[in-house]
Amino acid sequence: MxxxxxxxxxxxxxxxxxxxxxxxxxxxxxxxxxxxxxxxxxxxxxEESLGALLQELNGRNDLSLREKKNVALTWEDYSKQxxxxxxxxxxxxxxxxxxxxxxxxxxxxxxxxxxxxxxxxxxxxxxxxxxxxxYARHPYDALLNDYDKGSNVQLLDGVFNTIREPLKDLLTKIRSRPQVSNAFLQRHYPKDQQWAFGMQVLKDLGYDLEAGRQDVSEHPFTINFNSRDVRVTTRIDENDLGNMVWSCIHETGHALYEQGLPDEAYGLPLGEAASLTIHESQSRLWENHVGRSLSFCQHYFPILQQYFPEQLKDVTVESFYYGINQVAPSLIRTEADELTYHFHVMIRYELEKGLLENSLATSDIPAWWNEHYGKYLGVKVPDDKRGCLQDVHWSHGSFGYFPTYSLGSFYAAQFYAKASNEIKGLDNQIQTGNTTPLLQWLRTGVHQYGRLYTSEELSQQVSGEVLDIQHFLRYMLDKYRDIYKF
Known part of the structure; x- marks a missing residue:
């Protein structure tokens, strides 16, 4: 292996x-x-010899729990391949x-x-x-299962049908209130200073640069070759500070997970992430629950002002916090706020489902995309680059990946709620720039297990319950009630 x-x-x-x-x-x-x-x-x-070896191992009764799991999961992967x-x-x-x-x-x-x-x-x-x-019911199920074992159209339809109306209602409430400003993010921020700040945040959050590196790419991503070589990329827009900062934090969340997987299980299932959904729970937890929190801003905004004294001289910590959490329908998924983000995911989910069931053809994609961005988000798509060409995923053949972003966000809220209960003074620690206790909690609760558990089994292990979307809805309501004063 x-x-x-x-x-x-x-x-x-x-x-x-x-x-x-x-x-x-x-x-x-x-x-x-x-x-x-x-x-x-x-x-x-x-090779047939590997299949025979796995069958022999499957029949043994002297293996530990982890050894049995490695054999069972490898047999599952072997049978699929x-x-x-x-x-x-x-x-x-x-x-x-x-x-x-x-x-x-x-x-x-x-x-x-x-x-x-x-x-x-x-x-x-x-x-x-x-x-x-x-597959049993829908061709998309076979591909979804590749990213999150047990995921299927029936489950996802249920999740999105549950979340759609509450998110619409929350969006309506927010839009009835005066808008907070994030205009300061669109000032000119030189590339070199952005890069330097991003590197500082990576290191501060616990990313081991002796076991990784950061580069620039067209679309930010994380890739690993073992737990001691985990690399991230970012992209920098000199007229949009948010593009770089939160993509750095998002990718750091992925990288911390990979660096926390057990070294000794290299090449085996227990040396791999539980699922892409759990992977996204890690990136979304760091990006949103940490990186967009008031506590994070209280620590990092003064540091950011040192990098960009002119650009941020008229901005306060509170207005910075409000601005980076502005809710406004937009064109680009990776730049979307925490609320409307899930409409971006729903659009891609429904489109991929249509392509796999043959109710949509490739040539239909631009028009269908533009129509549904109008329907869900009320925005007009001006061109293909800011429309159906914005994501790298399809060019990688990653059909079935997008739903993991929403599911990951929902698990992230549940995990963070549990961490807040178990780590004394977590918000105060983040306010002082100390995220080590949170990282250690995730290392123990999530990272060390590899693929030992499915997403739902891991959720039960970490939080004491399977996925409950109410954690996410409470988090969103509490946050935006404070920001938009309703």
Whole structure:
């Protein structure tokens, strides 16, 4: 399993390079290199000898709980991978590589049509993948399950139907009140100072730079090759401070999780994250419950003023806190506030579901997208770059990922509520810049287990209950009642 992991992470390193430093002319051959490594890893992982070994281990009664779980989860992964031929793996990998570069070109040209042919082929392959994996009710279930074991359309429809109206009601209340200003975020903030502040926050929150690094990419992401090499990227807009600051904190949340996974389980399921939903719970917890809190602002705003004395000379801590939590429907998911963010996710969820069930075609995406941004958020989409080309996920073949952002936010609220009860004076500690107790609580409660538990089992372990959306709704109501005075 470690040998297979070596190959997979070597491929991941090439992918990291592809999104950070690869020269444009290297793109075609890089796709071939990644496809070759993916095919080799798949061949090793689907060898009959490995299947026989796993079956033998499954029949033993002298294994510890963790050993049994590693064997059971590896058998589950093995059985899934056996459904794919090496040729399918290579074709999918090569198509993803081609799609990523055509997405980059389409974004530069602001033209979805440049991306559409490769995306259509990729969607066709993801439909094929769903059929190969098998599903009970909906083809999307097969892909959703890949990101969060047990996730399906029925569950997600229920979650989004539960949350939709309360969020609409809260948005209506907020829009009836005077708007808080975040105009100070759109002043000119030089790139170098932004970078320096971001690096300070990364280190302060506990990100180990001897086991990682930060770079710039088109879309911020976290990637790991083992728990001692976990890398993050950010993007910087000199006329939007928020773009960099909270993407840094978000990616730090992902990276802290990866750096907290057990070293000794490298290559095994218990050395991997519980699910993408739990991964998002970590990033959203740090980004929102910590990074957008008044306590965080009280500590970091004076530091930020040292980096940008002119830009922030007329801004107070309170107005900064209000501004960074402004609620206003917008075009870009990664820049959305905590409330309207979930409408962005619902749009993508419904669109992906339609593509997988064939009720929507690739050519329908821009018009459908624009229509639903008007319907859900009341905004007019001006172009493809700020519309359906804004996310990297589809070019990576990541269909089924988006719902984890909302589910992760809901788990984050539940986990943070529990942490606040168990860590004495948590808000006061954050106000002094001390987030170590929170990180240690997450290391013990979440990170150390790897894939030992599913999302719901881990929630039960951490908070004493399965997912309860009321924690998130209470958090939102308390926060925005204070900010908007209703």
């Amino acid at each position: 470690r040998k297979i992991a070596d190959i997979r992470y070597a491929s991941a390193l090439l992918q990291w390079d592809q999104e950070t430093y690869l020269p444009p002319k290297g793109a075609a051959i890089r796709g071939q290199q990644i496809a070759t490594l993916s095919e080799i890893a798949h061949q090793y992982f689907t 056996k459904k794919f031929t090496p040729a399918f793996v290579r074709e999918l990998t090569e198509t993803i590589n081609k799609s990523f570069h055509s997405w980059l070109e389409a974004r530069k040209a602001n033209d979805f049509n440049l991306f559409a042919p490769d995306l259509a082929k990729l969607i066709g392959l993801k439909k094929q993948e769903a059929e190969l994996l098998g």
